[in-house]
Amino acid sequence: MTLPLTIENLTAHYGPTKVLEDLSLSVGAGELVSLLGASGCGKTTTLRLVAGFLEPTAGTILLGGKDLTKLPAYKRDIGLVFQNYALFPHLSVLENVAFGLKQRGISPAERQKRALAMLERVGLSPLADRLPGALSGGQKQRVALARALVIEPPLLMFDEPLSNLDAKLRIDMRVEIRQLQRANGTTSVYVTHDQEEAFSISDRVAIMNAGRIMQFDTPEVLYQRPANAFVARFVGFENLIPMHVLARQGEQVIAEAAGGVKLHFNQDRFGQIPDDFVLAARADGLAATANLAAEGLPAMLGLRTYLGRAYQYQCETAAGLLVANGSLSDPLRSGDGARLVPLPEQCCILAPEHS
Amino acid sequence: MLKRHAGWVIAAPATLAVIIFLVLPVAATIGTTFGDPDGLFAAYADFFNSGFRRNVLWRTLEISLITTAISLFVGFLTAYVVAKSPGRLKSLLIIAAVFPLLTGVVVRSFAWLIMLGKNGILNNFLVAIGVTNEPLSMLYTQGAVIAAMVYLFVPLTILTLVGVLENIPEDVVQASASLGATPAATFRQVILPLAVPGLIVGAVLVFTGSFTAYATPQLVGGERQMVMGTLMYQRAMVSFDWVGASTIAAIMVVLTITVVLAMSRMARRLNPMAT
Ligand SMILES: Nc1ncnc2c1ncn2[C@@H]1O[C@H](COP(=O)(O)OP(=O)(O)OP(=O)(O)O)[C@@H](O)[C@H]1O
Ligand SMILES: [Mg+2]
Numbered sequence: 239m240t241l242p243l244t245i246e247n248l249t250a251h252y253g254p255t256k257v258l259e260d261l262s263l264s265v266g267a268g269e270l271v272s273l274l275g276a277s278g279c280g281k282t283t284t285l286r287l288v289a290g291f292l293e294p295t296a297g298t299i300l301l302g303g304k305d306l307t308k309l310p311a312y313k314r315d316i317g318l319v320f321q322n323y324a325l326f327p328h329l330s331v332l333e334n335v336a337f338g339l340k341q342r343g344i345s346p347a348e349r350q351k352r353a354l355a356m357l358e359r360v361g362l363s364p365l366a367d368r369l370p371g372a373l374s375g376g377q378k379q380r381v382a383l384a385r386a387l388v389i390e391p392p393l394l395m396f397d398e399p400l401s402n403l404d405a406k407l408r409i410d411m412r413v414e415i416r417q418l419q420r421a422n423g424t425t426s427v428y429v430t431h432d433q434e435e436a437f438s439i440s441d442r443v444a445i446m447n448a449g450r451i452m453q454f455d456t457p458e459v460l461y462q463r464p465a466n467a468f469v470a471r472f473v474g475f476e477n478l479i480p481m482h483v484l485a486r487q488g489e490q491v492i493a494e495a496a497g498g499v500k501l502h503f504n505q506d507r508f509g510q511i512p513d514d515f516v517l518a519a520r521a522d523g524l525a526a527t528a529n530l531a532a533e534g535l536p537a538m539l540g541l542r543t544y545l546g547r548a549y550q551y552q553c554e555t556a557a558g559l560l561v562a563n564g565s566l567s568d569p570l571r572s573g574d575g576a577r578l579v580p581l582p583e584q585c586c587i588l589a590p591e592h593s
Numbered sequence: 594m595l596k597r598h599a600g601w602v603i604a605a606p607a608t609l610a611v612i613i614f615l616v617l618p619v620a621a622t623i624g625t626t627f628g629d630p631d632g633l634f635a636a637y638a639d640f641f642n643s644g645f646r647r648n649v650l651w652r653t654l655e656i657s658l659i660t661t662a663i664s665l666f667v668g669f670l671t672a673y674v675v676a677k678s679p680g681r682l683k684s685l686l687i688i689a690a691v692f693p694l695l696t697g698v699v700v701r702s703f704a705w706l707i708m709l710g711k712n713g714i715l716n717n718f719l720v721a722i723g724v725t726n727e728p729l730s731m732l733y734t735q736g737a738v739i740a741a742m743v744y745l746f747v748p749l750t751i752l753t754l755v756g757v758l759e760n761i762p763e764d765v766v767q768a769s770a771s772l773g774a775t776p777a778a779t780f781r782q783v784i785l786p787l788a789v790p791g792l793i794v795g796a797v798l799v800f801t802g803s804f805t806a807y808a809t810p811q812l813v814g815g816e817r818q819m820v821m822g823t824l825m826y827q828r829a830m831v832s833f834d835w836v837g838a839s840t841i842a843a844i845m846v847v848l849t850i851t852v853v854l855a856m857s858r859m860a861r862r863l864n865p866m867a868t
Contacts (some may be wrong), residue, residue, distance in 0.1 A: 289767070289771055291767050291770075310770075311767070311770040311771060312770045312771075312773050312774055312775055312776070312779075313773075314771070315773065316771060317771070318767075318771040319766065320767075320768060321763045321764075322764060324762065324764035324765045324767070324768040325765075325768075326765060326769070326783060327765070328783075328786045328787055337769070337772050337774070337782075338772035338773055340782075341772055341773035341774045341778060342773055385768075385772070389772060389773065414790075450671070480654075583615070589781070
């Protein structure tokens with residue numbers, strides 16, 4: 239069974255402090271959506287609201303059209319994998335996995351059978367009789383996963399399930415989670431603050447900041463076409479350069495950056511360009527060249543680092559400190575003057591930040 | 594070499610102190626009980642042949658088991674509320690719970706004399722609201738002793754259990770709910786088993802305390818509610834029957850150890866993590 243999750247205009251407070259504001263999110267049936275954001279932005283709070291551990295001050299939560307908002311947690315039928323696993327320390331691995339089945343009134347023989355089958359799937363059947371205290375982090379993680387999966391919930395939620403594991407195991411486990419989720423086709427919400435993790439396993443990602451969703455889209459779109467400066471910075475656009483349009487000639491736009499340098503932009507590439515905008519570029523999208531006649535930002539080169547595929551320069555410009563890459567064939571020296579040329583196909587144009 | 598024996602060296606002074614001040618006196622006391630010319634166990638036969646003394650033993654067991662059960666129950670509920678309260682209120686509640694401990698056992702037992710006496714607060718109240726025409730005699734009953742002892746031991750159980758309940762992680766309780774357990778099922782299958790170590794510690798404290806109590810049963814129970822503690826005092830200080838008193842002491846030691854062992858066995862059955 240798999241159902242879509244719809245969160246509408248959710249607002250939540252802890253005491254007087256507002257931690258979520260007017261948050262809306264829809265997760266299609268069978269889809270895996272990640273909530274991605276820095277610590278404290280409200281990811282866990284969102285899960286707690288959906289799970290029913292916290293009551294929203296406004297808004298509704300719908301699962302397959304059924305309103306969960308006022309339902310107590312134990313009636314919601316949502317599989318939850320906690321950040322710290324939250325296994326029952328007094329129950330064996332098998333009893334942990336069978337716990338949810340027991341609450342559903344399934345007979346001891348049947349629940350033992352199903353729990354064992356689930357343990358088999360996550361590769362833990364040899365440890366069925368152990369207590370959680372005698373498991374490694376990765377094993378606990380699998381038990382937590384098995385315990386949530388075995389009740390065959392219409393919705394699965396994961397709260398940073400891999401944050402306590404080492405780098406290699408983290409990658410193995412996320413592939414496993416994705417495969418199990420795909421195989422069951424269970425609608426899933428996955429919380430993480432690791433961008434790579436979110437992008438690699440999700441159908442769509444919601445990037446959150448201070449209790450709001452900044453952008454909700456596929457990883458590809460987020461990575462290539464961030465909708466605002468916050469998301470741009472989050473997905474690695476190091477250079478955000480405020481610009482002001484001076485003149486428009488058909489699709490050509492001439493804009494000025496701090497220091498008076500003029501750059502040309504083509505609306506065929508960028509769409510309608512507002513009068514004030516921010517030019518966003520990764521270091522890759524800003525080419526450092528010694529050719530002072532090139533159309534680019536005048537810069538004084540600082541520290542040079544070797545990246546393997548290019549050299550990277552810290553650059554002082556009138557628009558502040560920028561990071562640009564230069565070709566390997568033509569290393570520049572720190573202290574030299576240079577031009578930083580934006581490469582249109584790797585740049586974005588965003589609304590100014592304060593709006 | 595030194596390392597291998599370091600543990601013993603460090604433990605030696607305390608071990609010696611325990612042997613000299615605890616093991617020897619108890620051994621000496623128990624030793625005298627086997628010195629009766631009529632046979633090794635004559636002192637014990639003496640004790641168990643007396644219907645009165647068997648009665649005292651039985652009453653003591655009954656009072657202390659009931660006291661233990663009630664204290665744990667009340668203490669557990671209170672501790673649960675305290676553990677769930679927000680920070681400031683929690684400290685306040687804990688202070689309130691501990692406050693009676695600042696006065697002595699005698700003072701607190703005396704409070705019950707004032708409460709339960711013929712002219713006491715409770716009787717005056719009952720007469721005033723017309724529940725009864727004449728003051729009831731509530732003192733010197735088993736109920737009075739139990740009430741006074743529960744009052745004595747509840748702060749202790751609250752203190753032990755608040756710590757244990759606070760240590761049950763919030764997310765484990767939430768995990769239980771998310772898996773479909775009703776609040777009652779969560780309580781029975783998660784909170785209670787995880788609180789077992791604390792319940793056992795509390796049970797041992799209350800049981801040993803109430804089984805060996807002297808002042809409270811003496812004041813609130815008097816002659817009519819004689820228990821092992823008061824009986825022993827009477828044997829030793831009124832009848833100067835030292836062997837009889839020692840026999841009572843020996844029986845109390847053995848029974849206490851038996852009950853404590855039984856309790857920890859029970860704990861292991863309920864919760865495999867408890868030791
Ligand atoms: N029980 C609580 N009482 C008061 N404030 C809280 C409580 N829990 C969380 N907060 C606050 O709410 C905000 C959102 O917290 P939340 O736990 O949702 O963050 P998060 O995005 O999950 O962060 P992390 O990545 O660190 O887990 C934070 O500012 C936090 O300080
Ligand atoms: Mg969190």
